[in-house]
Amino acid sequence: MLLTDLYQLTMLAAYFERGMEETAVFEFFVRRLPERRNFLVAAGLEQVVEYLEALRFTPAELEWLESTQLFAQRFLQRLEGLRFCGDVDALPEGTPFFANEPVLRVTAPLPQAQLVESRLINLLHFQTLVASKAARCVRVAGGRDLIDFGFRRAHGAEAGLLAARAAYLSGFTGTATVEAARRFGMPMFGTMAHSFVQAHAGEVAAFRHFVACFPSHNTLLIDTYDTARAAHKVVAFAASVRASGVGIQAVRIDSGDLDQESRAVRRILDEGGLGDTRIFASGSLDEYEIEKLVQAGAPVDSFGVGTHLDVSADAPYLDCAYKLQEYAGNPTRKRSSGKITLPGRKQLFRRYDERGQLLEDEIVIEGQDCGGSALIEPVMRLGKRLDSLQTLTQARERARDSLPRLPVRLQSIREHADYPVQVGPSVLALAEAVDRRVDRVD
């Protein structure tokens, strides 16, 4: 619970001191999309719900806060009893969305709604970032398997786990990370490392040993010394064990020109009677490289996507915020240069054309109906999750259904394209009213 910024605690101390505990409404949104993103995919909601349900300060945390001598005893007592008992409404995970659209709304007594800001952004921001990157990989992979390989270069352990989840949500086949498979019930995949080959006297010894241990699922790494030579060794080795019913499921290439290497290896395998042995490619892959390989017709069956996915390398952060929209019944907004927000509790409507393709979105004040589908749904009431909260599998189905319905121009991974998002007249009128009220004060 100390996964928060110090200012949340000092503000809370002030709120409690003055009894400012009326209902506050905060909304999370992304101010603008990175240059290379035409849409984002909502992700991270399940972890936000888990966080809010479990929110409490431990005795050890309170003791440490006391030792800092920054806070009064009566404040620490208030923290001791603090739980999240508010409401959450949000876009379901797997929903594509755009700049300035409300993604998640917290309605709770001001101290609760304020305190959770830091971790809530931390959770929504990262999974949305990776789910959006992963959707681009899925878009260009043309149905080939994509496996998350990124744990080692993800930013810490939690990033590695949540990146695996977010990628799976957007259509990846699975992950190499064992703990992610365990925690989220995802398929896991593994091959072998160069060190395995190097630890043996030669490649054939390594292959023979591995296949003896894993006769029914084995992927042999063939680029440790010379890829084409190793492919020939695989063919010879496979011939020597064919009589015993053992087969080679796949080979992996992790370096070099993957287009040329995969063609050469495919040819060697096919000529050696290994037409069923699949080719797995990895090594600095991202959506740009995958698109090139697929368009060139490289005979790759599965891609391992690591670093570039897990850190969203071409757009490693989103300009997102969690802002106060209403307090004690009064709508509010900030007008800081370049960071103006829209006040009030908002709903997002989406309209489709006759083929089910996304046509346009409209942001309105909640309670209004401007036509189309209302996308913000109830998630928590009085601090408890609703039964309707999607599972990861359902979120993955939603993404699989929604992403192909984006306008084709948005689906390019290289060309920038905008999507029409209207700010409804009710929101604009409320913004003007808020400004008039604030300008009368002070």
Next chain:
Amino acid sequence: MLLTDLYQLTMLAAYFERGMEETAVFEFFVRRLPERRNFLVAAGLEQVVEYLEALRFTPAELEWLESTQLFAQRFLQRLEGLRFCGDVDALPEGTPFFANEPVLRVTAPLPQAQLVESRLINLLHFQTLVASKAARCVRVAGGRDLIDFGFRRAHGAEAGLLAARAAYLSGFTGTATVEAARRFGMPMFGTMAHSFVQAHAGEVAAFRHFVACFPSHNTLLIDTYDTARAAHKVVAFAASVRASGVGIQAVRIDSGDLDQESRAVRRILDEGGLGDTRIFASGSLDEYEIEKLVQAGAPVDSFGVGTHLDVSADAPYLDCAYKLQEYAGNPTRKRSSGKITLPGRKQLFRRYDERGQLLEDEIVIEGQDCGGSALIEPVMRLGKRLDSLQTLTQARERARDSLPRLPVRLQSIREHADYPVQVGPSVLALAEAVDRRVDRVD
């Protein structure tokens, strides 16, 4: 302990099956530096040591592994008893280093040394990434305070905490993240959010309320509506409470042209008798923006650096690896295209000029002395940390001492510059011998 790639477990199963448990030597290094980095700062070692000391599979993890039906019972029994009982040698945290230099060496029975690869890279990679980014910020800040503000946009919770640690190691003054302050014993800092201002009827009410609660440490956020107007309000408010001995420590500006805004605010504060009130700037800052502000002479006393620091935005990953250098007394290396490694247990020597500036480095086979200071030091023996392991404070002192001794050309944050790293003849001769041996097999 399941924070690992599946292939580590399958390889371990094969190693145990065949009794391949002789001593392996792995080294961690960075293959090449990102375009915008002239040096890196070693960080993350303390977390690696903690991980290795605590390494064990829990009963729940073993039970889950069994449920996957991928592994034999006798393998799971071996995992149950697995501990790390090897040696670690490494560059002390806070040491600047360059491409291809050994940073950390693990010497342990092959299964142990192999298993830890994924998490060890995960820990060293990220803190080194952020420490290196932070060192650039420190370089251009000219002694002004730098505070880590990045938790919310860090990639998950652990990233937020470790980024705070890495930034402090490289010379940041502290962090806004409470848990990081608690866990690592770092100073923490906080101001107030826009929502605090918005939740009050007006800015003056918000300022008055906050100062009443925190009379001796308060930073007022003044850009919610109109920065210059708010600065005038601070002056008037300060005058109204001066008699009671209350002062305004600082104001924070979080948007707009920070150079112009800080000058305007400084003028207003000075003319209003608030010459001692400091100016705190934040909002999309990185080393490039800080350098511009400092060179322009903007009157900013402290910088809050968030997103760009915690995700290392201009270089969000390093091309790093942990590779087998020796097994059972035999040196090894891979020769994959673009990813060739140097075999053997290596030491790094650094030579300095007469003023103590770094002159050149040389990589040699361990046990040789080529002149200069040997930088790789013992860290763990037989699975236990040595008393000589640096504290965070000592690592910070090392960085503070070492970074200014880098050649001036390397200290530019904009111009690329290379540093001379020699690969000693002993290493080259060993590489040739390894290649000859491997090419004779198969």
